[in-house]
Amino acid sequence: MKEIKRITIRDVARMAGVSPSTVSRVISGNPRISIETTERVIKCMEKMGYHPNAIARSLANSSSSTIGLVMPQGPGEALSNPFFPEALSGIIRTSSEMGYDILLVSHHGDEDGQVNAIKAMINASKVDGILLMTSRKDDKSIAYLDSVDFPYSVIGSPDNGQPSFNHADNDNIMAAYELTSYMINKGFRRLVLISGGKELTVTRMRIKGFRKALEESGIPYTDDHILVGKFDEETGYNFGKRIYDPANKIDGIIATDDVLAFGAATALLESGLRIPEDVAVSSFNNSVLSRRCNIPITSIEINPGRLGEESVRLVIDSILNGTRGKRVIVPYQLHKRASTEGFTK
Amino acid sequence: MKEIKRITIRDVARMAGVSPSTVSRVISGNPRISIETTERVIKCMEKMGYHPNAIARSLANSSSSTIGLVMPQGPGEALSNPFFPEALSGIIRTSSEMGYDILLVSHHGDEDGQVNAIKAMINASKVDGILLMTSRKDDKSIAYLDSVDFPYSVIGSPDNGQPSFNHADNDNIMAAYELTSYMINKGFRRLVLISGGKELTVTRMRIKGFRKALEESGIPYTDDHILVGKFDEETGYNFGKRIYDPANKIDGIIATDDVLAFGAATALLESGLRIPEDVAVSSFNNSVLSRRCNIPITSIEINPGRLGEESVRLVIDSILNGTRGKRVIVPYQLHKRASTEGFTK
């Protein structure tokens, strides 16, 4: 950087013929300064190309206007899921609109590493709040944040006994219920739900909604209705191959993520089954994959951008007003496509 | 946050019976402090649960140990490409290892918005350097960074006349050359290159390598060999449909991204063509898509994580040592798969 001497509040004050205090008040929009003075000072700031030093501000009023963002772990996990970039995009846009910066919390592998990274950020006064893009069962980061009563919010739903849990989420029980009911109404009654990580709250909630719809339709629910593996195509593919066995008489698959649905669909087609004539397929996340693949897949749009946006509002609300334990529900939409439509059983 | 009074350097000093200066020197590892004093101070810090205030440090030595990260624009663009999370992962890991934080530069839509966001970060002294994950032709952000001689680095290659352009990239000319030569040697000689954004340097370099390989094999190169659209599956699909026309006699496709290859392959298969017997397909980025789809696609691994890592090293080198215009080449690997193998023409 060219070593131009930094222009400070003092320089502006001198040029405008006022005190630094006055300039400071103009910057922060203090209403007690006369209009003439305000205008004069602003003109001087522009003339000199003055920009307030954010670091000095932070130190003086002990607030950084920065949110620490904890992203999903590693590239293998949700980072590669299309959900992530969309949510991130919403987070960046909203925080920027609300005058907050986003600092990434680096996560080295394990959970304790993440907790330590969060601790370090907080202790160093770098952030005013924390935003967790995912949470797991008995999340240690959340336990820590609760223990120090530091402002935070989460995308997803609480597990249990987490008092400060500000969170933005879809109504996953309702969404799974609606999707399952839709399949049943179309005549697909031998359904199976395939999913990743059973330890994730989202999975458990969708299972609940799925079960509720079955039982309401008089279909007895058993554990055989659930196949749980990982959130990847391979898992979907393997489950698809298992479902193929005609003895199972499965006629409908509900996947909790499009990559699973895609993998399963691939396996079904390879085995010579038709979609939806032999087996109908539906899913969550409404990703490009679901829209563009050979047989477009019926899928639930969960609005990741909105989830990101609301979670940012929640942390900031938590920082500014001490809000704790608040819940924001983001609507979802069911998109019906060829994988379940155009055929009546 | 519980209003516990912050523990400062003064508190530690008092407890250890030394001056704040000494505590400060212990923190920064100043070698002129005696071992006994150092140990005593450290013990006190631990006992009191002291953590240095990063903001105050930054203000005192005017350096934030923070890198401003400019991500690809919007969710539509490269953000959804698997390249992105992998590169990001490398960036986070490396910066954390090297003691730097990552602050996201929020990008509202257009290019000027991005430049302004970068300016704001720099003017507010929030960052010591800037890392650009992508660059376009005549990039305004780069022009600005050059004009103020602020430390930065880029993933990708310079366009022209960009003096400070520290960058990490693959040898894209060589990679395209090698991939094309491989296809030619397999007997596929009526090749077409399909790509997104011609304004991107990466596209232009790959075209160069492609052309070089053709010409060395005595295949006259014309503009008909190149199809340029967007970096999405639809583009690939449409090109795949066009290629289908037997009059073209195309027997090989080289895509510059797996989503393009995937789209094209879908179109070919739909049209009843066989891969690779009728048309061989190869690509770049070695994404899950290329590895796992029906017919695994031959693809070049560009090592996004390494690109992220090296670009971080470059900004930091630029911050610390004033390095400018340095280039780091990250190796690539060709992965041969069914879309070009197991068949000899």
Place this chain on the structure above:
DNA sequence: CTGAAAGCGCTTACAG
């Protein structure tokens, strides 16, 4: 090897 003092650039009660 260690300390007193000034300074980083802002904010904000307090006083007028």
Place this chain on the structure above:
DNA sequence: CTGAAAGCGCTTACAG
């Protein structure tokens, strides 16, 4: 409506 002064929590020449 405005200013002088103290303070945010560190760092670092300077002096010893």
